[in-house]
Amino acid sequence: MASEPILTARGLVKRYGRVTALDNADFDLYPGEILAVIGDNGAGKSTLIKAISGAVAPDEGEIRLEGETVNFRSPIEARRAGIETVYQNLALSPALSIADNMFLGREIRKPGVLGSVFRKLDRSAMEKFARNKLSELGLMTIQNINQAVETLSGGQRQGVAVARAAAFGSKVIILDEPTAALGVKESRKVLELILDVRSRGLPIVLISHNMPHVFEVSDRIHVHRLGRRLCVINPKEHTMSDAVAFMTGAKEPPREALAA
Amino acid sequence: MGEPTAAQSAQEFEKVLAQSSTQVASFDTHDKTAVQKIQHFLHSTPAAIPFIVLIAAIVIFGLAIGSRFFSSYTLTLILQQIAIVGILGAAQTLVILTAGIDLSIGVIMVFSAVIMGNFAVTYGLPAPIAILAGFGVGGACGFINGFLVSRLKLPPFIVTLGTWYVIMSTNFIFSANATIREADVTAVTSMLHVFGISFKVGSAVFTLGVVMMVLLVLGLLYALNHTAWGRHLYAVGDDPEAAKLSGIRVDRVLLGAYTLAGLIASLAAWVSIGRNGSISPSAAVTDYNLQAITAAVIGGISLFGGRGSILGTLIGAMIVGVVSMGLNMLGADPQWKVFLTGVLIITAVAVDQWIRKVAG
Incomplete structure (x- = not known):
């Protein structure tokens, strides 16, 4: 990764009452890559993504898009800046x-x-x-x-949501669990869509619990644990069980991955 | 970065997909049963059912009563009778489309009429100012509803139940429940009665109030279907969370819908003065709001929001008008009209539920 990251976050903190969802989290996305974000339930993945996509304002920390500091107060502002998000519930209006x-x-x-x-x-x-x-x-x-969108199948709806993001997203596309509710065939279609979008040069952040999908399409994997980035690993150098072990704390990640 | 094509990197268990049917995402528009086709048609044309019911009602009463009912005079008389409820129903429709309800719409209308009358007659202000004051009060009442619903996030049912009582009592306190007689209004201005002016086309009699109702519904039909505002109103009622994530200012849309409903209620007030002649604060006890909800529901507007055409509300009001006139001419006990209205409401909601289950 020689180039500068397109989207970075440093020291993000977000507290909900006594719960600290983000604890000094960092994040880097490089141009043209698919970055997968994985983590256990409650690790703070969703909050991280919401902070980047403008749905949540972090208490502390800094987000930079192409080197410029940004402070999104709503998803609309993030969208105007070129960050499109496909939410897990798709945010489509059925009727x-x-x-x-x-x-x-x-x-x-x-x-x-x-x-x-x-x-x-x-x-x-x-x-x-x-x-x-x-x-x-x-x-x-x-x-x-x-x-009407409600007459479409799950995969088609996902397709419409991804197409909408790809059509309007000029800088970054964030996909939250795009294959979670889909069958084998539909998942395949969506994965192809994701690769297709990347081939147009748009970087993608992919949040997923599905290890095979993550390892298949991503270029780098951001492992989130206990509210912060634990490590970033290369899917070609690690196995799925490694990733799960890091994510759950069963195994310490390698030193060079921690530095990333 | 490699360039993995889908075929290379597919999971082992997915290899068999290559031999599977390729029609995964296509639509089966052909092998539908007749019932499914009907369901689909109704799903895409929400005003169709009430329209069929309206035609059926006219035909049935036409056959039972004969030419006396089936005359342009009687049919246009029905239109005159439903003008107020039709306009109020249009206001109610805007709110119901956002998945809300406005129980105060009827008393907003009455209060607004009382303001218009008192400003013009009791205070002797020029009629245009009195009318503007009426619209101002109606709009303000709607704004309060909208503010409480969109900013304080209170449930619309509770908010408008509360404002119903508040506005009704304000209406009585302000007016000391004094009726303004028609002659007193006429002595001051003819403008307040403008919507009562009628004209004939053959034996058909139309009032300007009826014309106003039709123009209003057509205007709203255009706005709801062909402007971003209308699409946003549907989207907010359909799924507020999705609308918000799509970048729609949900609170503004809600505030606008309730305020506009209040303004339209003031228009209904003006039309009601034209129809009734006099202005009576005690009209506040009439169930105008329920009649407006009835028109919308029979017209196929879904109480869950986001579905239905405002054209349906107009037709819904006509259905109630036709049934009521028909039973009247048959000399039936007026309670049968109430009875049938109840049956129609329940049927309409049952049909709505069925249409919502549309699949494929």
């Missing part, structure tokens, strides 16, 4: 169409008076864009862009 969902919160209005006075949405432009993005990611098996 709205695929196109409406992709543009939720950033709709395109018609040009001219229709748009400025009557605030009319440019449905055809949004549909065209959504269709293009979905087919770019090989999701065009969805035939009707106007169908």
Whole structure:
């Protein structure tokens, strides 16, 4: 990793009452990589991701995006800065169409008076864009862009959420447990999507409990334990049982990984 | 960084996937049963059921009563009778779409009418100022509801139950329960009665109040379906958490919905003055809010939020109007209307639940 990290966090602290969810946590994401974040339940992964994606404001510490210090007060601000997050619950509105969902919160209005006075949405432009993005990611098996999201299968919904993030994320994409609720085939589809997004040069943060998936697609693995980054390991140099051992405290991580 | 393609790095147990069906993500639009097709159609066209029910009701009463019912005069008379509830129902729809409820909408209307009347008649202010004051009070009541729901995160049912009582009593205290007679209003201004003006098209009689109701519903239909504001309203009612994560200012949308509902209630107040002539504070005890909820629910607006078309509310109000007029002309006990309304409400909610179960 010769290049500078695109997204870094230093000394993040977040307390919820007497619970310290983040205890001086550090984080580094390099351009073009897939960084997996693993950790036991309650290790503080979610809080770390929420801090980076703007859903939670850390009590202490510093987050830098491309070297600039950022202070996100909401996911919207993070999104404006180019960080898109696919939440575990997908944050899709079930009764709205695929196109409406992709543009939720950033709709395109018609040009001219229709748009400025009557605030009319440019449905055809949004549909065209959504269709293009979905087919770019090989999701065009969805035939009707106007169908409600609730009529889609779990994998298709995940696809729509990932496509939305990939379409609008300009700097970083965060995926929280993207395969947790999916079957074997659908998981495969989503993993292919993830690799596809990376091949476009976007770095991805992947939070997952699924070790085979993590080891398959990630370039580096951030192991989170007791509210902080324990170590960063290379999936090619360690086994899944190593990772689980570090994560649960069964084994001490190697010294060089700690320094990372 | 390697460039693992999916095929190389797939897990051992996934190798068999290569031979499996490739139609994993496609849709089965063909092999549906007729019932599923109907369910799907209704799912995508929420105003269809009430529309069918409305047509059925008109046909049944038309057959039972004959040409006396099936005349443009009677049918437009029904429209005149539902204008107030139709407008209030539109206000209620906005709130219900956000998965809320506004129990105070009826008393906001009455209070707003009382303000308009008192400002114009008792205080002798110019009619436009009196009307603006009415809208101001209606909007303020709606804003209070919206503030309590969106900022203090109190449940809409409790908030509006509370404001229902507060506004109703304020209405009685302010007006000393004194009715303003029609002649007194007419002596001061004709503007307050503007929505009572009627015109004829053949034997059909329309009032400006009816025209206002239709224009309002069409305007809201446009706003709900073709502007970002409308999409956000649906998204907030559908899944507030998802809406928030998608970058929608949920609290603002809620505040806006309740405030707008209050303003529309003031419009209903103005229309009600045109229809009733006089202005009576004791109208506050009428169950206008429940009638508005009834219109929305029969019209297929889901009480769980995010579903339904405002067109349905208009049709829902018409259904109640048709049933009530039909039974009236048949000389039935008026309680049968109440009875049937109850049955319709329960049926509408049952159908809503069924539609929500749509799959594939």
